[in-house]
Amino acid sequence: MSLSQDILFEAQPYLIANEKHPFVQGIIHGELSPDQLRYYDEQDIAFEYNEVGIINALVNYSTNTEQALLFHKRQDLQLTMLRDWLAREPETMPHDWETLKQTPIQPINQMYRQHMAATIQTHSVLQILPSFAAGEWMYIELGKWMKSQTRVQDEPFKSFLTMGNGDFEGPHGYIQQFFNIIDHEAESATPREQEQAKQTFLKSCLLEWYFWDAAYKQITWDNWKAVALDGKGGPML
Numbered sequence: 001m002s003l004s005q006d007i008l009f010e011a012q013p014y015l016i017a018n019e020k021h022p023f024v025q026g027i028i029h030g031e032l033s034p035d036q037l038r039y040y041d042e043q044d045i046a047f048e049y050n051e052v053g054i055i056n057a058l059v060n061y062s063t064n065t066e067q068a069l070l071f072h073k074r075q076d077l078q079l080t081m082l083r084d085w086l087a088r089e090p091e092t093m094p095h096d097w098e099t100l101k102q103t104p105i106q107p108i109n110q111m112y113r114q115h116m117a118a119t120i121q122t123h124s125v126l127q128i129l130p131s132f133a134a135g136e137w138m139y140i141e142l143g144k145w146m147k148s149q150t151r152v153q154d155e156p157f158k159s160f161l162t163m164g165n166g167d168f169e170g171p172h173g174y175i176q177q178f179f180n181i182i183d184h185e186a187e188s189a190t191p192r193e194q195e196q197a198k199q200t201f202l203k204s205c206l207l208e209w210y211f212w213d214a215a216y217k218q219i220t221w222d223n224w225k226a227v228a229l230d231g232k233g234g235p236m237l
């Protein structure tokens with residue numbers, strides 16, 4: 001079994017857990033409040049900005065030119081998506097490249113971003129790519145699964161998780177190419193390095209679930225502080 005097959009086998013329960021999350025269910029049924037949607041929008045746009053740094057590292061640490069070109073192409077798409085997304089945001093939200101950098105990063109987003117950024121110091125595509133590819137895979141799989149569900153056809157719910165006009169799917173799509181790269185890099189890696197790469201992928205899948213959860217509950221440093229300092233306890237996490 002290739003490393004990517006092993007990873008995907010172990011990632012299935014995480015995919016199912018993400019499908020069942022009330023935020024994901026809320027997208028399907030159109031049952032999320034403007035505040036929940038706003039929290040997600042703000043945090044996710046900042047998350048995608050962090051991904052720019054991860055993809056840069058992937059270009060940087062590529063082990064051949066074809067890899068570097070693929071990551072470069074993915075970066076181009078990332079920046080185009082971010083530009084168009086920012087252009088749609090009102091003044092009260094991050095709406096250009098400079099305001100984007102000032103977005104307050106809330107607890108789970110910070111944890112996920114740091115989990116990804118920590119892989120950069122390995123200088124290894126095999127360690128960096130799974131941290132990023134997991135979120136890509138999760139979003140594409142959730143989008144595919146949602147197509148099989150009866151989902152509301154009103155915006156913003158309708159366009160949720162419809163990423164990239166098919167660029168990600170199929171044998172030549174980004175997801176398969178990322179897995180091909182993971183398998184190629186795994187050939188020259190030790191079992192321990194392979195296990196580390198798998199665990200990094202699975203941790204990203206877990207943090208995907210917590211990212212929905214944070215948006216659903218609107219978890220912020222402020223309400224964490226209130227829970228801790230003012231005794232305004234509730235089962236927040």
Ligand SMILES: Cc1ncc(CN)c(N)n1
Pocket residue numbers: 044047048051135136139208211
């Ligand atoms: C939390 C999260 N994970 C993944 C993606 C898709 N790159 C995203 N936009 N946001």
